[in-house]
Amino acid sequence: MTARRRRGTSESxxxxxxxxxxxxxxxxAWSYQKDPNAYRTYISNNESENSRLFVDDTVSKSFxxxxxxTMTSRDRTAEFANAVRSxxxxxxxxxxxxxxxxxxxxxxSYAEFMVIARTIGKNISSTYTKxxxxxxxxxxxxxxxxxxxxxxxxxxxxxxxxNSLNQQIARLQDVARxxxxxxxxxxxLLSHSSSVVLAxxxxxxxxxxxxKQVLEVRTENLKQQKTRRDQFSQGPLSSSLPPxxxxxxxxxxxxxxxxxxxxxxxxxxxxxxxxxxxxxxADETESYIQSRAETMQNIESTIVELGGIxxxxxxMVKEQEEMVERIDANLSDTELxxxxxxxxxxxxxxxxxxxxxxxxxxxxxxxxxxIFFVLFLA
Amino acid sequence: xKLYALNILYKGPNNAVWLKCSYDLTxxxxxxxxxxxxxxxxxxxxxxxxxxxxxxxxxxxxEYMCHVYVRADSLGGVLISDYEYPPRVAHTLITKxxxxxxxxxxxxxxxxxxxxxxxxxxxxxxxxxxQNPREADAMxxxxxxLDETKIILHNTIEAVLERGEKLDDLVxxxxxxxxxxxxxYKTARKTNSCCTFG
Numbered sequence: 345m346t347a348r349r350r351r352g353t354s355e356s357x358x359x360x361x362x363x364x365x366x367x368x369x370x371x372x373a374w375s376y377q378k379d380p381n382a383y384r385t386y387i388s389n390n391e392s393e394n395s396r397l398f399v400d401d402t403v404s405k406s407f408x409x410x411x412x413x414t415m416t417s418r419d420r421t422a423e424f425a426n427a428v429r430s431x432x433x434x435x436x437x438x439x440x441x442x443x444x445x446x447x448x449x450x451x452x453s454y455a456e457f458m459v460i461a462r463t464i465g466k467n468i469s470s471t472y473t474k475x476x477x478x479x480x481x482x483x484x485x486x487x488x489x490x491x492x493x494x495x496x497x498x499x500x501x502x503x504x505x506x507n508s509l510n511q512q513i514a515r516l517q518d519v520a521r522x523x524x525x526x527x528x529x530x531x532x533l534l535s536h537s538s539s540v541v542l543a544x545x546x547x548x549x550x551x552x553x554x555x556k557q558v559l560e561v562r563t564e565n566l567k568q569q570k571t572r573r574d575q576f577s578q579g580p581l582s583s584s585l586p587p588x589x590x591x592x593x594x595x596x597x598x599x600x601x602x603x604x605x606x607x608x609x610x611x612x613x614x615x616x617x618x619x620x621x622x623x624x625x626a627d628e629t630e631s632y633i634q635s636r637a638e639t640m641q642n643i644e645s646t647i648v649e650l651g652g653i654x655x656x657x658x659x660m661v662k663e664q665e666e667m668v669e670r671i672d673a674n675l676s677d678t679e680l681x682x683x684x685x686x687x688x689x690x691x692x693x694x695x696x697x698x699x700x701x702x703x704x705x706x707x708x709x710x711x712x713x714x715i716f717f718v719l720f721l722a
Numbered sequence: 723x724k725l726y727a728l729n730i731l732y733k734g735p736n737n738a739v740w741l742k743c744s745y746d747l748t749x750x751x752x753x754x755x756x757x758x759x760x761x762x763x764x765x766x767x768x769x770x771x772x773x774x775x776x777x778x779x780x781x782x783x784x785e786y787m788c789h790v791y792v793r794a795d796s797l798g799g800v801l802i803s804d805y806e807y808p809p810r811v812a813h814t815l816i817t818k819x820x821x822x823x824x825x826x827x828x829x830x831x832x833x834x835x836x837x838x839x840x841x842x843x844x845x846x847x848x849x850x851x852x853q854n855p856r857e858a859d860a861m862x863x864x865x866x867x868l869d870e871t872k873i874i875l876h877n878t879i880e881a882v883l884e885r886g887e888k889l890d891d892l893v894x895x896x897x898x899x900x901x902x903x904x905x906x907y908k909t910a911r912k913t914n915s916c917c918t919f920g
Contacts, residue, residue, distance in 0.1 A: 628778045635810045639861050646868045653875045660882050667889040674896035681903035689912035695914070 471505040482562040728803040738770040744845040766800035
């Protein structure tokens, strides 16, 4: 029964089209399945071209592979039924084909699970493309072309997507758990569903870590831009600097210069070069300050680098210490072995020297026997 | 990288007044020195007059560079050097000299001062010291020392790597030695235990 119901709900968008064709049949969703013949007769009853064409158009809209017939009405019931079945997915036909009701239920629940997993997968891929776009935007380092509103929008959207994906995966997990509780699904189906959930979760986790990295990169870039902007716009380093430098902008000092020039009432020939010199002077002060700042930064970075090098050096020496200890152990083993071998050889030597007495004794006995034999015989 | 002149002037409302000058003209021909000195004096005067206070400037003048700094209280310093001298160090030197001059000699005597009336011998000392910017300027010195240290450390790390390789060698050899000594011990034990005579 559940299969039938599903079929009906998917066909609900078909019914208004047919109803609106002008024929005042009260078409019922159930009638399609119950009586395919009714459909055929319904079509053949339509004599007017308009409704036929309309019906044919609706038919052609739903079945893209079908050609639009031009003359008489055609019997498309079988194709209609096929399309309905394909829209529902193969699992329904398989479920219907299986005589075993239990297996059909398994496969249906599994199908629900797979549908949800498919949507989640699609959402993950779309969120991933958005994340890539955000990465591209965040990597830009230019001072002026920055588009903060877009970046913020994208960030917000991606956050929302991540949250909703999280919830969907949680729901999927619940569905899987429910299925496990309600019916004893097959062992393989259970393990498959759990592994699918796991894969989706891991994809989501990797995407969220990438998102975090992109955000970090973006904040770093923002900081860098801020420092660069500060360097370009102002830079009072020492208190002995002239006030025009402290006031900051090029504009300020140039205006000051022009004022001074007009007040001093110097000869005209000197005005232009003076003004130019003033502009240059403002540049000079700032460039002087900038060069000092740069030097300091260089020094600082060099010192930091040196610190790193020292650390590496210490690490390497520590690693090598291990090897030295191994060499030590090997050598002590060798010494032990050599000492014991020496001892063994000494013992052997002792035994050999003491053996000689035994040998002499044995020989003496042998010689006695020999003499005895000879005496006996002779 | 040479410094030729270090002058302190006072920029009056109409013209500049030399307060103290020091020159290092050893690189010039003996006969040219006089004219070169006069030329430098006048160049520094003109430049200070042309520079509005407060400002720093580095002007290319023939084959020399003039670094000039006029403070807000109209006290100005001019340093004439060659192209290689780093301008940052030049301005640091001028600032330092002017500060010291200002503390030592009261501001009241500036407008009316002249070379003979003002006593500031450190000018020559500074000019001589800063002939070598590496030693004199603190920042340059630090940077040079750091670079040197970095090179030394790189060499050290290479040496450590070599040491590592040698240690590897030693480990292998000692392992071989240990294995062979063990075999030696076993052989010795075998000859001892098994045959009584042989």
